[in-house]
Amino acid sequence: MAxxxxxxxxxIAELARIRIGEKEKDKLTEDLGAxxxxxxKLKEVxxxxxxxxxxxxxxxxxxxxxxxxxxxxxxxxRQIIDQAPEIKDGYVKVKSVFEGK
Amino acid sequence: MSDxxxxxxxxxxxxxxxxxxxxxxxxxxxxxIKKENPKLNAYLSVxxxxxxxxxxxxxxxxxxxxxxxxxxxxEKCTAASKILKDxxxxxxxxxxxxxxxxxxxxxxxxxxxxxxxGSTTENSAFGPTLNPHDHGRVTGGSSGGSAAAVAAGLAxxxxxxxxxxxxxxxxxxxxxxxxxxxYGLVSRSGLIAMASSLDQAGPLTKNVEDAxxxxxxxxxxxxxxxxxxxxxxKLPDYSANLNKPIEDFKVAVPKEFFSEGLDGxxxxxxxxxxxxxxxxxxxxxxxxxxxxDYALAVYYxxxxxEVSANLARYDGIKYGYSAHKKAKSLLDVYLDSxxxxxxxxxxxxxxxxxxxxxxxxxxxxxxxxxxxRTLIKQDFHKIFEKYxxxxxxxxxxxxxxxxxxxxxxxxYLADIYTAGVNIxxxxxxxxxCGFAKVDGHDLPVGFQIIGEHFGEEKILQVAHALExx
Numbered sequence: 001m002a003x004x005x006x007x008x009x010x011x012i013a014e015l016a017r018i019r020i021g022e023k024e025k026d027k028l029t030e031d032l033g034a035x036x037x038x039x040x041k042l043k044e045v046x047x048x049x050x051x052x053x054x055x056x057x058x059x060x061x062x063x064x065x066x067x068x069x070x071x072x073x074x075x076x077x078r079q080i081i082d083q084a085p086e087i088k089d090g091y092v093k094v095k096s097v098f099e100g101k
Numbered sequence: 102m103s104d105x106x107x108x109x110x111x112x113x114x115x116x117x118x119x120x121x122x123x124x125x126x127x128x129x130x131x132x133x134i135k136k137e138n139p140k141l142n143a144y145l146s147v148x149x150x151x152x153x154x155x156x157x158x159x160x161x162x163x164x165x166x167x168x169x170x171x172x173x174x175x176e177k178c179t180a181a182s183k184i185l186k187d188x189x190x191x192x193x194x195x196x197x198x199x200x201x202x203x204x205x206x207x208x209x210x211x212x213x214x215x216x217x218x219g220s221t222t223e224n225s226a227f228g229p230t231l232n233p234h235d236h237g238r239v240t241g242g243s244s245g246g247s248a249a250a251v252a253a254g255l256a257x258x259x260x261x262x263x264x265x266x267x268x269x270x271x272x273x274x275x276x277x278x279x280x281x282x283x284y285g286l287v288s289r290s291g292l293i294a295m296a297s298s299l300d301q302a303g304p305l306t307k308n309v310e311d312a313x314x315x316x317x318x319x320x321x322x323x324x325x326x327x328x329x330x331x332x333x334x335k336l337p338d339y340s341a342n343l344n345k346p347i348e349d350f351k352v353a354v355p356k357e358f359f360s361e362g363l364d365g366x367x368x369x370x371x372x373x374x375x376x377x378x379x380x381x382x383x384x385x386x387x388x389x390x391x392x393x394d395y396a397l398a399v400y401y402x403x404x405x406x407e408v409s410a411n412l413a414r415y416d417g418i419k420y421g422y423s424a425h426k427k428a429k430s431l432l433d434v435y436l437d438s439x440x441x442x443x444x445x446x447x448x449x450x451x452x453x454x455x456x457x458x459x460x461x462x463x464x465x466x467x468x469x470x471x472x473x474r475t476l477i478k479q480d481f482h483k484i485f486e487k488y489x490x491x492x493x494x495x496x497x498x499x500x501x502x503x504x505x506x507x508x509x510x511x512x513y514l515a516d517i518y519t520a521g522v523n524i525x526x527x528x529x530x531x532x533x534c535g536f537a538k539v540d541g542h543d544l545p546v547g548f549q550i551i552g553e554h555f556g557e558e559k560i561l562q563v564a565h566a567l568e569x570x
Binding site: 059 | 422
């Protein structure tokens, strides 16, 4: 059943950008192991020469003209930026990413 | 007439005859919500009265509820997540614009499993919704608030979303009609994305006719959704065929839908409905969907994979809950905002999806699942070459008790009859077919009717025939 290791769980959490504690690490290793054990039954299915689905209703790529957006964006910009947790001078503020200064 | 019996048609009639005004019928519903919602927890927010933009048509002035993962401009949209607790929607989802054009009046936003991830509505960050038929039991999910609101007469109809059964499942467990349209028939623009190749919005209603009326209003091409139905396709009036006889309809009953996990009382009620279809002149055959057993495994690869990509946007920077005040670095903002803002099941699915999409596993999981998906689709198509509809149970059991499905896999198995329909992009409806007696309570059971792509007319017609005989 457990076909995922604790070390792999740590690595995945890092990729997913989610901090996990020791206790949760154990629980996730167990839960993900059980779910992966279940979905492993797909290995029984022969899919040689079968194309993967791209759009289930058979639709193909859709393009629109490179012109004015469909929703009026200008008036929304302020409203959207205002919802950011940290704002400075009308911009979204993030922590500095370079060391020093 | 009691308010539980209000339908779209009866409200429309009452308004026309001047028995009540739009504002009066709205306030009557709000009064009932204020009284009953503190216990049921079907609504996460309730609105003030706003005069509808139009007052003509079947939906004009009819009070409805909206699942809280669908945007209404200027109103909170939480997706039942702590990370979006104070988020205000900056625009209307296309389904909301369409309902506004039809004169709809919105009562409020309904509870769901966080980001629509779950089968019981127990995963809401704001507490579960209680099943109106037995307060010790779940509503099903993830559109549990919408189903409970309609079942308890706290809304005339509601919108939900269905990614692996999230409309049909709670419709079945709460005893209302739930319709999941063909993938692409209803625009996804303005729905908070869960799994983009599966998500679809649809109505939960008190009867089949109402489901057809709401579908008429919300279906159609939308330039804002690149996967929506082509504008060249002419869509029918979904109410037109409801009363036509179903004589000579060819009905397929897959034997895989009656496997060991199916509850005995549910099975009896489903068999009775099948017998009723036969008595109405339909031809019934047992068929096989050999790939049905793999649909759920495909679903639990594709969904978490798309979830992990779609939910990367919740980072504590752009909007929603943020841990920036205590975080020392940018990385800490990401790690802590997501750890604290997202619930357990959501984090689990993001982790699972990140794993199956990660380098070295993509071919073995996601690509393999998309290939099996092709086989599942072919399976259904083979049946629809000979048959008009496929029928069976919506859910394997009546509503479980709170905490009864106590591990992730047990919850996932509740989707066993519904998820395949999303995998194949097909339309399906759950229609009430009777009650199971459990511990002295009458618990509703739903009958599922599956159609071919864009085959909504037929499934509505059959559902209506079952309902009215």
